[in-house]
Amino acid sequence: MTLPLQALPTPRPEFEDPAVLAREVIDRLTYRVGKDPKVAKPHDWLQATVLVTRDRAIEYWMNATRQTYLEGGKRVYYLSLEFLIGRLMRDALSNLGLLDSMRSALKLLDVDFDEIAELEADAALGNGGLGRLAACFMESMATVGIPAYGYGIRYRHGLFRQEIIDGWQAEMPETWLEHGNPWEFDRREAAYTIGFGGRVEYNDANGKTEHYTWHPQERVTATAYDTPVVGWRGARVNTLRLWKADPIDPIRLDAFNAGDHIGSLTESNRADALTRVLYPADASPAGQELRLRQEYFFSSASLQDILRRHLQQYGLFDNLPEKVAIQLNDTHPAVCVAELMRLLMDVHEIEFEDAWKLTVGTIGYTNHTLLPEALESWPVPLFERLLPRHMQIIYEINARLLKTARHDHEMSDDEIRSISLIDESGERRVRMGNLAFVGAHAVNGVAAMHSELLKVTVFKDLHRIYPDRINNKTNGITPRRWLFQCNPGLTQLITDTIGPVFLDDIERLRDLEPYATDAGFQDAFARVKRKNKDALTDMVRDRIGLRIDPNALFDIQVKRIHEYKRQLLNIVETVALYDQIRTHPERNWVPRVKIFAGKAAPTYHNAKLIIKLANDVARVVNSNPIVRSVLKVVFLPNYNVSMAEMLVPAADLSEQISTAGMEASGTGNMKFALNGALTIGTLDGANVEIREAVGPENIVIFGLTDAEVEERRQNGHDPRKVIEGSPELSQALSAIAGGVFSPDDPGRYAELVGGLYDHDWFMVASDFDSYTAAQRRVDALWSDPSVWWEKAILNTARMGWFSSDRTIRQYATDIWGIAPRPD
Numbered sequence: 088m089t090l091p092l093q094a095l096p097t098p099r100p101e102f103e104d105p106a107v108l109a110r111e112v113i114d115r116l117t118y119r120v121g122k123d124p125k126v127a128k129p130h131d132w133l134q135a136t137v138l139v140t141r142d143r144a145i146e147y148w149m150n151a152t153r154q155t156y157l158e159g160g161k162r163v164y165y166l167s168l169e170f171l172i173g174r175l176m177r178d179a180l181s182n183l184g185l186l187d188s189m190r191s192a193l194k195l196l197d198v199d200f201d202e203i204a205e206l207e208a209d210a211a212l213g214n215g216g217l218g219r220l221a222a223c224f225m226e227s228m229a230t231v232g233i234p235a236y237g238y239g240i241r242y243r244h245g246l247f248r249q250e251i252i253d254g255w256q257a258e259m260p261e262t263w264l265e266h267g268n269p270w271e272f273d274r275r276e277a278a279y280t281i282g283f284g285g286r287v288e289y290n291d292a293n294g295k296t297e298h299y300t301w302h303p304q305e306r307v308t309a310t311a312y313d314t315p316v317v318g319w320r321g322a323r324v325n326t327l328r329l330w331k332a333d334p335i336d337p338i339r340l341d342a343f344n345a346g347d348h349i350g351s352l353t354e355s356n357r358a359d360a361l362t363r364v365l366y367p368a369d370a371s372p373a374g375q376e377l378r379l380r381q382e383y384f385f386s387s388a389s390l391q392d393i394l395r396r397h398l399q400q401y402g403l404f405d406n407l408p409e410k411v412a413i414q415l416n417d418t419h420p421a422v423c424v425a426e427l428m429r430l431l432m433d434v435h436e437i438e439f440e441d442a443w444k445l446t447v448g449t450i451g452y453t454n455h456t457l458l459p460e461a462l463e464s465w466p467v468p469l470f471e472r473l474l475p476r477h478m479q480i481i482y483e484i485n486a487r488l489l490k491t492a493r494h495d496h497e498m499s500d501d502e503i504r505s506i507s508l509i510d511e512s513g514e515r516r517v518r519m520g521n522l523a524f525v526g527a528h529a530v531n532g533v534a535a536m537h538s539e540l541l542k543v544t545v546f547k548d549l550h551r552i553y554p555d556r557i558n559n560k561t562n563g564i565t566p567r568r569w570l571f572q573c574n575p576g577l578t579q580l581i582t583d584t585i586g587p588v589f590l591d592d593i594e595r596l597r598d599l600e601p602y603a604t605d606a607g608f609q610d611a612f613a614r615v616k617r618k619n620k621d622a623l624t625d626m627v628r629d630r631i632g633l634r635i636d637p638n639a640l641f642d643i644q645v646k647r648i649h650e651y652k653r654q655l656l657n658i659v660e661t662v663a664l665y666d667q668i669r670t671h672p673e674r675n676w677v678p679r680v681k682i683f684a685g686k687a688a689p690t691y692h693n694a695k696l697i698i699k700l701a702n703d704v705a706r707v708v709n710s711n712p713i714v715r716s717v718l719k720v721v722f723l724p725n726y727n728v729s730m731a732e733m734l735v736p737a738a739d740l741s742e743q744i745s746t747a748g749m750e751a752s753g754t755g756n757m758k759f760a761l762n763g764a765l766t767i768g769t770l771d772g773a774n775v776e777i778r779e780a781v782g783p784e785n786i787v788i789f790g791l792t793d794a795e796v797e798e799r800r801q802n803g804h805d806p807r808k809v810i811e812g813s814p815e816l817s818q819a820l821s822a823i824a825g826g827v828f829s830p831d832d833p834g835r836y837a838e839l840v841g842g843l844y845d846h847d848w849f850m851v852a853s854d855f856d857s858y859t860a861a862q863r864r865v866d867a868l869w870s871d872p873s874v875w876w877e878k879a880i881l882n883t884a885r886m887g888w889f890s891s892d893r894t895i896r897q898y899a900t901d902i903w904g905i906a907p908r909p910d
């Protein structure tokens with residue numbers, strides 16, 4: 088196949104002419120949505136506007152694809168079980184430079200852009216940070232000009248929608264596809280068969296090499312749905328390809344006609360179930376067979392697609408590592424190591440040694456966690472039943488690994504046990520982290536501290552065999568969504584102050600530094616923040632009917648609810664503050680609004696209890712006549728990307744208070760600091776690097792270090808003594824455990840609080856005094872506005888390095904062997 092060479096589209100005036108855009112919107116509304124403009128509903132206008140936006144991206148899209156083909160450039164394939172992309176319309180229009188034109192076009196039609204933009208479904212195809220990282224990376228790869236595909240699953244229901252009923256989390260199905268999805272193209276022609284179960288046949292018919300054939304018992308079809316991902320200024324448009332499972336034979340008509348109306352549909356239902364829901368993270372143990380099926384389903388479909396494209400262009404596999412980079416976002420796609428080996432050996436008849444070189448040369452693996460319970464493993468019997476050929480291949484890889492370890496590295500039995508792909512300590516399990524490690528040429532952590540910890544904890548012994556494999560790629564966030572789009576007021580102010588260069592070179596935000604002490608600029612910066620806080624104030628009123636004061640310090644902790652992220656520490660401090668204010672109402676308290684949001688995994692009991700506690704404390708605090716003018720507590724339901732886009736620009740204080748050593752990186756911390764919030768945080772994850780970047784005087788650090796946490800856990804510590812030595816903490820915990828916030832069920836929190844006295848694994852008690860002291864330092868800073876705004880401005884000025892463009896350039900040069908387009 089040859090493709091005609093074609094120049095990139097030249098900017099044409101009609102590309103951004105509002106009158107032309109308006110005509111096209113009417114055209115799509117009429118001919119694609121099938122609605123008369125006179126009766127069209129806001130949803131219809133949204134649909135038509137998205138279709139025009141998508142069509143604007145298509146020329147770029149096709150040209151990018153064509154150019155990569157012609158140049159024979161290396162392509163990156165980013166495999167992730169999660170893509171937390173949120174809404175797309177504003178993002179695409181803004182990156183295409185069409186935001187103002189489209190706004191005017193819709194005005195001509197008497198349609199309000201912001202109103203319809205609000206109606207777009209928030210695609211929540213992820214749990215949290217890991218999924219959002221994948222979304223930021225997709226945008227950055229398009230921006231820095233890397234030919235890339237994202238591969239994932241098109242879940243019919245994304246993560247659940249959270250409702251708060253009576254203070255408790257309730258999980259409702261997310262119906263993001265309810266109104267259709269105008270962004271996607273379904274590619275019926277890109278469909279692959281995915282097998283499960285069955286048996287493996289051995290034959291050496293050709294006498295040369297041994298050959299295995301897998302005969303799966305079940306089969307489903309993977310069908311591709313493509314969404315264009317537009318880079319900044321339309322630099323490039325890449326593809327997010329999400330797989331949906333379909334039955335091979337949609338309805339077994341023979342069975343149906345024979346009267347088996349139920350049995351004839353089971354295959355269809357089974358396929359349907361495969362891509363119906365995203366498993367909530369931390370629903371430990373994620374031992375569901377369906378989850379393993381999902382992982383294999385999307386890994387296999389993606390690899391088949393990659394190999395087909397490669398073979399079509401090059402006709403051989405020898406150059407696979409030169410033309411293909413596959414990045415595994417955590418271990419969810421780790422079965423790729425075995426599947427790529429299977430496809431190369433069993434389907435394309437390449438011998439083990441050669442297939443292994445190609446596999447390792449092509450795959451990279453990103454680790455996201457050190458928590459032992461979050462390291463994926465699957466029971467051997469399950470794995471063997473579902474993927475019998477892959478189990479054989481894993482045994483073969485393991486045999487070679489252990490042989491090397493024994494002979495070349497003289498490893499002890501303990502070390503051998505720790506590096507083995509099979510955990511033999513109890514029920515035998517396949518360790519996906521070890522599989523990904525040995526099958527990849529590069530293994531990266533996501534912040535400097537995390538990458539160092541990988542070398543001395545989970546991968547200590549593998550690191551001894553492969554000392555050059557672990558590297559660090561500190562996470563980043565795209566400044567387009569997390570500054571330009573979510574905070575247009577600040578973006579305009581910065582442009583007016585230092586010019587527009589930072590829009591294309593985000594580290595030039597540094598040019599703001601001289602203005603940090605400029606009273607006029609501080610005023611303007613504070614006015615922008617105030618406007619964003621006004622908008623959030625309205626949102627809080629609309630969503631939960633609570634009035635908050637935008638003059639107060641907005642103190643925000645939003646992220647998944649997890650004990651290691653320590654929302655509990657923040658709530659206990661809130662209770663202690665509440666006690667202090669009631670005891671000393673005459674003091675000059677800094678008015679604060681404490682804002683929480685986040686989802687808990689449905690099976691995570693303590694996390695759900697912490698949500699209930701936040702709501703119980705909010706009810707009591709917000710109705711106390713003495714306290715309520717200086718302290719308010721808010722829990723916002725259903726945290727997602729769109730909500731983050733409202734919270735991030737409105738925060739004064741960003742809570743990043745995880746137990747040291749437990750947060751791999753965090754990206755919420757980066758979003759807030761970029762938008763001029765001060766961080767209160769522990770020396771954990773990327774906080775460490777944020778402190779270096781913004782300067783230790785512009786961030787409020789407290790608490791135990793990771794080494795101190797480790798030391799206490801190893802040598803035992805006495806949390807009861809700690810609690811009894813802190814009157815404020817004792818009083819707050821007694822109040823919570825005694826039912827002050829839960830008069831309807833006084834014992835509700837007895838066990839939760841008991842855990843703090845008993846073991847306090849997450850060091851809530853140990854860090855309490857240090858945390859409250861840090862909060863009072865925050866109060867002192869807030870009380871001197873010129874000091875506060877200087878620090879806030881310096882945060883914005885110095886956060887440019889945390890752009891995901893920087894992260895992606897590092898992946899490109901160090902892991903993928905691609906030269907990104909220069910700035």
Ligand SMILES: *Cc1c(COP(=O)(O)O)cnc(C)c1O
Nearest residue numbers: 215216646727728731753754755
């Ligand atoms: C950025 C983001 C996260 C990650 O937040 P952390 O504080 O790093 O855990 C999670 N969810 C959403 C919706 C986000 O935008």
